[in-house]
Amino acid sequence: MRAVMCKTLGPPKALVVEECASPMPGAGEVRVAVEAAGVNFPDFLIVQGKYQHKPPLPFSPGSEISGIVDAVGEGVTSLKAGDAVLGVIGVGGFAEKAVARAEHLLKRPATMDPVTAAGFAMTYGTSMHALKQRADLQPGETLLVLGAAGGVGLAAVEIGAAMGARVIAAASSPEKLEIARAAGASDLIDYKKDGLRDRLKEIVGETGVDVVYDPVGGELFEQALRSTAWEGRMLVVGFASGEIPKAPANLPLLKGCSIVGVSLGGFRKRHPEAHAANFDQLFAWHAEGRLKPLVSRTLPMSKAAEALTTLASRGAVGKIVLTMERPA
Template sequence: MKAALCKSLDGPNGLVIETLAKPVPRDGQAIVRVAAVGLNFADTLITRGKYQFKPDLPFSPGAEIAGVVGSVGPNELGIHVEQPVMAYVNWGGAAENIAVDVGKLVPIPDGVPMAVAAGLSVTYGTAIHGLADRGQLKAGETVVVTGAAGGAGQAAAEIAKLMGARVIAVVSSDEKAKIAKAAGADEVILFPGSDLKTEVRNLTGGRGADVVYDCIGGEASEPLVRALAWEGRFLVVGFAAGEIPKIPLNLLLLRGAEIAGVFWGEAVARNPAGHRANMVRVLDWVREGRLKPRVQATYPLEDIVSALGVLDRREATGKIVLTMS
């Protein structure tokens, strides 16, 4: 089989395509014939040795896959040969075949393209885990999403709207405001350049936000904690701004509020059944046409360096996907 291999930690440009023996499954694993691989910025980091996971060399990048089950033993989940499935695999997806624990496989319903399914796990999985599991979002509540034009932010805005929420997007430019609006945001705040607490209070009639989904951290975080409604929930998703903020705890006391970490990858490992249920919900929304994830471009496996270059240069506004011949 063909696979993209990282043989040195020189970044995406160091990847090579080689022919390897097909993997041999361990007990409890299935072999998946990979059809599509969702790429992420994390793939540029893992090939430089700068990601939280550091697999032994050589390895294949690619954390999100969709494909067809080639072989599998008896299992309680009903996974069977020739079944379309998706999975989050940490790394190893950029190959024509991969051995995957059966418990990680999520069936893909009819009508959901492989290229779309391959790009759902990280952004939409994080969004629904954050908003539903950690944020306990209810229909009719107001959500503020920071970094709402990025992949994580767009997914959060889309999921929040499907859950019946009102979405206020925080973005850094008029161009990004258009992207956030297209993702379903009801209102947009430009930041830097505005008083986030005042803007959120004004847009909510003085009440404040029920949930903040914070992808950027930095200078945006504290004013948004101050903008929480009574019993509001502040979700720590990431620190794209670079700075990890320090929040005065009295702000939580005064609002009866909570700060909750959204560590999606660890949640998947600790509660695979919960992750599977969340992804079934997301896949159903896609099947019904209520959720329409944007695939910006597809590349053959042989062009993985070019595909990751789009992410490395921060040029992606939709999902970048590898497809197998």
Template sequence: MKAILCRQYGPPESLTLEDVPSLVPGPKQVVIAVRAAGVNFPDTLIIQGKYQFKPDMPFSPGGEVAGVIRAMGTEVTALHVGDRVLAPLGWGGYAEEAIAEAWRVLPIPSDMDFATASAFVLTYGTSHHALKDRAQLRPGETVLVLGAAGGVGLAAIEIAKAMGARVIAAASSDEKLAVCAEHGADELIQYERDDLRERLKQITQGRGVDVVYDPVGGAYSEAALRSTAWNGRFLVVGFAAGDIPSIPLNLPLLKGCAIVGVFWGAFARNEPARNAQNMDELLAWFQQGKVRPHICARYPLEQAADAMKAIASRAAKGKVVITMAGASS
């Protein structure tokens, strides 16, 4: 089978497409014949040695896949060969086959194609955990989403709306904001043109926002934190801008707000039962039409480097996926 391999840390163009042996599952694992793989910002970090996990070389990047179970370990009983499934992996997804721990694998609804399924679990899992478990978002509250046109940003907009919140989307262009509006954002801020704090004061009539969802980091984090309401929650989701901001710790004291870390992968490992309940809710919302991934670009496996560059440059609006034969099934 063919796989994209990282043999040394470097940029996407250093990756190679190679023929490798078919995979064999361990006792509690399954092998998935991959039909589509989601492309996410951590994929661009892991190949440079900048992510918190460093797999042994060589490895294939790719943290989420959708496909069909090809083989199962001897201790796997709840799944079957031929099942249509999606799975978060960590890495290993940019390949025609991938191994997943059986407890991570979820069946794909009949009305969800493989490309959509591969774009679902990480962004929606992260955003749902952030807003439901970490922010404990309540109906009627106001949520500010930074980097709102990215994969997790659009997911956060849809989930916040499904939970009854008012959503303010902030992004760097009118084109990106148009996509945010299509996915339910109530108010829009173009933060290369608008003053973030002044616009938030206008929109909230000086009250501030209840929840900040920040997957970006960088220059706008502190301004967003300063714009929280009393008892606000600032969600630290990621650092797509590349800079990890230094926050004056007197701000949470003065604002009576909380800075809350969001690490969905660790949550899924440490609290699998709660994570399973969350995924059930998300898949039900998909079938009800409340959430639906926005796929802006699809690339074949041999163009995986181009797919990663689209994510790293923050040019993508929504999700980028790598597709194999049969991805539209």
């Protein structure tokens, strides 16, 4: 099989595509013939050794996949060969075959095509967990989404709208904001052009926003925290800006607000039933047409470095997905 391999930590251009032996599933694992793989910011961090999970070299990156189960390890009863699946597998997804724990895979609904499914599990799983379990977002509340046209950000816009919130999308260009509007945002903030706090005051007045979804970090974090409402919830999702912010602790005190961490992996491990229930809801919304995941680009697996570089330079909207077809 062919796989994208990381042999030395560094920029995506150091990745190589190689023929290698197909991995064999161990006890509790299955092997998946990968049809497509979503490209995510953590993939960019992991190949540089900058992510919390540091797999030993060499490894194949790629965490979010869809495909068909083609071999089943000892003790697996939940899946069989031929099942169409999607899931978040950690690493190994930028390859024609990948091994995953059976419990890390979900059956792909017949209503979802493999390319859409490849960009769904991490992106929508994270944003659903953030808004449902961590923020307890209520209908009629205001939700500010930073990086609102990115992978997890755009999913948060759609899910927030489906949950009945008033969604305020914030991003770095008018083009990105139009994409967020089409996904359900009713108010838009171009934070490259306008000050985040001033525009928020125009939109919600002095009350502030109930929930902030922040996958960006950096200086936007404190600005958004200063704009939260009484009993607001500030969701720490990620640091795509490259800067982990440090917030003054008097702000949560004065505002009676909470800074709330979000970890999809930690949640799935500790609460598998709630994680599965989240996906039942997400698949139902998708089948009803209430979620319309945006895959803005599909590229062959051999272009993994280009895909990661585009993502890391703020050039992606929605999802970039790699497909595993061999070149003709």
